Amino acid sequence: MTTITSIKALEILDSRGNPTLQATVRLDSGHAGTAAVPSGASTGAREALELRDGDPTRFGGKGVTKALANVEGPIAAALKGRDARDQGAIDALLCELDGSADKSKLGANALLAVSLATAHAAANALAIPLYRHLGDASRGFTLPVPLMNVMNGGAHANNSLDIQECMIVPHGFERFGDALRAGVGVFHALRTLLDKRGFPTSVGDEGGFAPNVSGTREALDLILEAIERAGYKPGSQIALALDCAASEFHDDGEYHLEGEGKRFSRAEFCGYLAELVGDYPILSIEDGMAEDDWAGWGLLTDRLGRRVQLVGDDLFVTNTEILSAGIEKGIANAILIKPNQIGTLTETLAAMEMARRAGYASIVSHRSGETGDTTIADLAVATACGQIKTGSASRSDRVEKYNRLLAIERELGADARFAGSKAFRSH
Numbered sequence: 170m171t172t173i174t175s176i177k178a179l180e181i182l183d184s185r186g187n188p189t190l191q192a193t194v195r196l197d198s199g200h201a202g203t204a205a206v207p208s209g210a211s212t213g214a215r216e217a218l219e220l221r222d223g224d225p226t227r228f229g230g231k232g233v234t235k236a237l238a239n240v241e242g243p244i245a246a247a248l249k250g251r252d253a254r255d256q257g258a259i260d261a262l263l264c265e266l267d268g269s270a271d272k273s274k275l276g277a278n279a280l281l282a283v284s285l286a287t288a289h290a291a292a293n294a295l296a297i298p299l300y301r302h303l304g305d306a307s308r309g310f311t312l313p314v315p316l317m318n319v320m321n322g323g324a325h326a327n328n329s330l331d332i333q334e335c336m337i338v339p340h341g342f343e344r345f346g347d348a349l350r351a352g353v354g355v356f357h358a359l360r361t362l363l364d365k366r367g368f369p370t371s372v373g374d375e376g377g378f379a380p381n382v383s384g385t386r387e388a389l390d391l392i393l394e395a396i397e398r399a400g401y402k403p404g405s406q407i408a409l410a411l412d413c414a415a416s417e418f419h420d421d422g423e424y425h426l427e428g429e430g431k432r433f434s435r436a437e438f439c440g441y442l443a444e445l446v447g448d449y450p451i452l453s454i455e456d457g458m459a460e461d462d463w464a465g466w467g468l469l470t471d472r473l474g475r476r477v478q479l480v481g482d483d484l485f486v487t488n489t490e491i492l493s494a495g496i497e498k499g500i501a502n503a504i505l506i507k508p509n510q511i512g513t514l515t516e517t518l519a520a521m522e523m524a525r526r527a528g529y530a531s532i533v534s535h536r537s538g539e540t541g542d543t544t545i546a547d548l549a550v551a552t553a554c555g556q557i558k559t560g561s562a563s564r565s566d567r568v569e570k571y572n573r574l575l576a577i578e579r580e581l582g583a584d585a586r587f588a589g590s591k592a593f594r595s596h
């Protein structure tokens with residue numbers, strides 16, 4: 170009933186207009202599962218490789234013809250006849266087929282599209298939602314707190330803001346739907362406020378506004394004002410989070426905030442972030458130091474690790490080998506989870522489990538180049554990790570994930586739990 174009979178791939182477009190892969194896995198029962206892979210802009214150097222064609226005359230080298238051929242060729246041949254319910258064995262076979270440390274032979278995009286589509290196919294054949302197929306009903310299903318990126322900067326917009334993401338965190342609510350409604354209310358209030366102050370209200374890659382503010386503080390002041398104008402309490406109901414994506418402005422051992430005209434040593438940048446934490450209700454800072462500056466990460470964790478969530482994205486790239494080294498050294502206290510950084514669902518779940526055992530939080534995340542695929546919403550609920558980062562409320566590629574979470578909350582009814590403020594209590 171769940172034996173794989175065929176695998177097909179389709180080149181589709183992501184939210185930046187670049188080609189990406191969608192795979193469909195069919196089973197002998199007649200059921201099928203489809204999934205599409207996203208694509209990052211501020212990628213970590215140690216991410217699994219996204220296979221691109223490199224032909225500059227077609228989509229500037231970003232074509233996926235080779236990855237598509239790998240799905241329909243060697244991957245389909247090897248997986249035909251396998252049981253889609255055995256995700257671990259399917260993913261192990263995918264890794265074995267590729268055989269490289271960074272998935273560069275077949276491409277992490279080819280592998281992930283098939284890995285996720287297999288999970289969807291199995292769930293469909295079993296007639297259960299994906300979160301039930303991936304999760305453990307005995308642990309219960311928990312809706313995550315949304316980390317909503319309302320102000321875009323860095324590699325995600327062409328404005329003056331060096332910090333890549335300024336997010337709102339609606340954690341002080343009883344239900345996911347209430348938290349989302351509050352977050353969206355702030356987004357609308359921020360649009361009105363920016364318009365009033367003469368800023369453009371066009372948006373960046375993740376759907377947040379992208380004004381030319383004078384620096385991080387002006388961005389955070391505007392967001393705090395929007396929270397109040399929307400009728401919510403900053404801090405206790407809606408807090409703030411940052412993704413510095415600091416690897417993007419780390420050069421020659423220094424951190425350069427070009428938009429603010431400032432350069433910092435690692436200790437000074439640590440001090441800059443500590444002052445922000447002192448002055449604003451910031452719950453979480455992602456990539457506050459560059460991925461190759463582990464000494465900086467040590468400083469930052471010593472200074473702020475007991476007060477705020479410190480998230481490794483480019484730092485850990487959803488990779489258990491790198492995460493275990495970080496845990497050993499005691500750096501950061503949370504990991505961002507992006508399935509396409511590692512290439513299979515099983516390896517993604519392994520990173521989340523390793524984090525959980527070490528007391529590190531996991532935040533399931535989109536990429537800046539997205540599709541309508543909503544797998545990450547089910548993944549966040551299935552693992553009860555408590556947090557999801559999937560952009561703002563103004564682009565359908567982001568809204569799809571929020572709408573999927575609303576549907577799950579409705580479906581779970583009285584069994585639906587919301588992670589709320591508890592998601593941040595470990596620090």
Ligand SMILES: C=C(OP(=O)(O)O)C(=O)O
Nearest residue numbers: 209210211212535536537
């Ligand atoms: C989502 C992010 O951006 P990208 O997909 O460009 O890495 C991020 O850095 O957390």
Ligand SMILES: [Mg+2]
Nearest residue numbers: 412455456482
């Ligand atoms: Mg990041």
